[in-house]
Amino acid sequence: MCGIMAAASCRDVTPILLEGLRRLEYRGYDSCGIALIGPGQELERARTVRRVADLTRQVQEEGLAGRTGIAHTRWATHGAPEVRNAHPIVSNGMIAVVHNGIIENYSELKRELESRGYQFASQTDTEVIAHLIHFYYEGDLLSAVSRAVSRLRGSFGIAVCCTKEPHVVVGARRGSPLVMGLGEKENFLASDVMALSGVTERFVFLEEGDIARITPESAEIFRAAGDGKPEPVSRRIKVVTAHDNNVALGPYRHYMQKEIFEQPRAIADTLEGVAGIVPSIFGPEAEGVFRRIRRILILACGTSYYAGLTAKYWIEAIAGIPCEVEIASEYRYRISIPHEDSLVVCVSQSGETSDTLSALAHAQSLGMKHTLAICNVATSALVHNCELHYITRAGVEIGVASTKAFTTQLAALYLLTLVLAKLHGRLSLAEEEQRMKALRHIPSALQAVLALEPQIMATADIFATKQDALFLGRGMHYPIALEGALKLKEISYIHAEAYPAGELKHGPLALVDSSMPVVVVAPNDSLLEKLKGNMAEVSARGGELYVFADGDSAIVGGxxxxxxxxxEHYGDLSPILHVVALQLLAYHTALIRGTDVDKPRNLAKSVTVE
Structure with missing residues (x-):
């Protein structure tokens, strides 16, 4: 959520900033804006609650241009999605700020600034940053930003420009990612390397607490010293090829549909280079770590949390290791019992999810030093902060509702399960070969599921008329029911809940009537007969069943x-197949209902605020 672009150059940066915002659209936003220091060294600003394309038209119509500027896509937190709350936020026509994150002490800072005569034009917490920088400004923007951010509590990534220093942009980060891009006679700041695709491949990833100062000729990084004055520090330059996220849709109507169909390739890529079940695929220190751990703690949010819940079944049944799965946003706010012999596994698509990063830091503060990141972004904060890592290769996922990121996470977690099982003497050579063969066959098996799209479309025609739905699953398919319900509510806006099928009679059955659809994940496993009994309970109350069954399941339609x-039933890996069918159901239901599939209302792709 939210995207930052900033530039200081010897040429007009307007098209670069606007193109950067376009590349950041996949993160989710409800307003956007740009501020430029024009030829007369005055701030020129354009903002809209529409799309970046509308902002581009507005900028062109008004003839805005400048060699220094900042731009932003905003996902509303403090203040409604209105033009007055859109970034950049300006103080006294002199200081302009764009901000990702949340300032927790903004109310007290606002009262202080109002007592000093500052007037607030927006409802945002960001405006206190702009006014605070203006208050501290004494001719040096770097110093003013350093003093201002020392007063802030919460998370932020910011970029600031000032009419008094028309060739300078200053950025700072605490808890929200910010990257510096290095060019020839121009330098940049952005919240994501994707924003600078085609502009530069040389990046410096700012660390927690860093303050950056860019001009057309220089790019420097500082840390606040004990006296509050910034001192220069060195950071390594990395070469990263940022692929364009505006790849052709080809025969697909939406990125979500395209990404669903990319899953066979994404899983194959995620498994590429895995020659066998060896700890080193998680890092050179992995074997020593894995031999010492006696339990697993998985931390994740949303879809990644459901991947963790699925992995719990695998880890305990196959590797024989106790496993807990915690919602990251809740974990650090309760008193828990830490275990030094735990492996803390953090699962995230972006690696910048604020709640997951905070949960990781909390676990580390409790003495749990062994950490593993399963993530789709090698340069992310999560990967940087973990001892071990496994990078999934889902590629850029533009649709807000996660699809291929989820299934590649499951593939990585299954690999982790097998490595742990082998190290703990629970995986024979024959079992290792059989399980790896099945895992490598998943891309082919998924093609057979994707071929069911026409049948799923027919099901969606009926389903799209509903307003509520129940999803049922048993065992390791219960988390898949949870994920199916999440996908449906995310993009179709149908209210959906998921339950373990055995819990149906403990409450949810009261909702079942002739208008209530019940989706059942029904693999042909040891729990199928129990599941049939649950289905009979629904039918007896007049409920309508939508059963996703394996080909050899003796379930008769009616x-x-x-x-x-x-x-056919695919054993332990069956969840990966079943979830793809549920993704297609959600997609085609949303398509029929006419929602914005790739950018569902109120949601963002990368959740970088708490």
């Missing part, structure tokens, strides 16, 4: 029993 048959 007037209110819609059966969609997947390929």
């Amino acid at each position: 007037e209110k029993v819609h059966v969609l048959r997947l390929p």
Whole structure:
């Protein structure tokens, strides 16, 4: 959520900033804006609550241009998505700020600034940053920003420009990512390397507490010293090829649909280079760490949390290691019992999820030093802060509702399970070969599931008329039911809940009537007969069943029993197949209902605020 672009150059940076915002659209936003220091060294600003394309038209119509500027896509937190709250936020026509994150002490700072005569034009917490920098400004923007951020509590990534120093942009980060891009006679700041695709491949990733100062000729990084004055520090330059996220849709109508169909390739890429079940695929120190650990703690949010719940079944059943799964946003706010022999596994698509990063830091503060990141972004803060890592290779995921990131996380977590099982003497050579063969066959098996799209479309025609739905699953398919319900509510806005099927009679059955659709994840496993009993309970109350069954399951369709048959049961890896079918159901239901599939209302791709 939210995106930052900033530039200081010897040429007009307007098209670079606007193109950077366009590349950041996938993160989610509800307003956007740009501020430039024009030829007359005055701030020129344009903002809108529409899309970046509308902002571009506005800038062109007004003839805005400048060699120094900042730009932003905003996802509303403090203040409604209105033009007055859109960034950049300006103080006294002199200081302009763009901000990702949340300032927790903004109310007290606002009262202080109002007592000093500052007037607030927006409802945002960001405005206190702009006024605070203006208050501290004494001819040096770097010093003013350093003094201002020392007063802030919360998380932020900011970029600031000032009419008094028309060739300078200053940025700072605490808890929200910021990257510096290095060019020839121009330098940049952005919240994501993707924003600078095609502009530069040389990056410096700012660390927690860093303050950056860029001009057309220089790019420097500082840390606040004990006296509050910034002191220069060195950071390594990395060469990163930032691929364009505006790849052609080809035959697909939306990025979500395209990404669903990219999953066979994404999983194959994620497994590429894995020659066998060896600890070193998680890092050179992994074997020593894995031999010492006696329990697993998985920390994640949203879809990644459901991947963790699925992995719990694998880890405990196959590796024989106790496993806890915690919602990252809740974990650090309760009193928990730390175990030094735990491996803390953090799962995230972006690696910049604020709640997951904070939960990781909390676990480390409790003495749990062994950490592993499963992440899709090698340059992310999560990977940087963990001892070990496994990089999934899902590629850029533009649709807000995660699809291929989820299934590649499952593939990585299954690999972790097998490595732990082997090290703890629970995986014979024959079992290792059999399980790896099955894992490598997943891309082919997924093609058979994707071929069911026409049948799923027919199911979606009926489903799209509903307003509520129940999802049921048992065992390791219960988290898949949770993920299916999440996908449906995210993009179709149908209210959906998921339950373990055995819990149906403990409350949810009260909701079932002739208008209530019930989606059942029904693999042909040891729990199938129990699941059939739960389905009978629904049918007896007049409920309508949508059953995703394996091809060899003896489940008979009927007037209110819609059966969609997947390929044969795929054992422990069955969740990966079933979830893809549920993704297609959610997608086609949303398509029929006419929602914005790739950018659902109120949601953002990268959740960088708490």
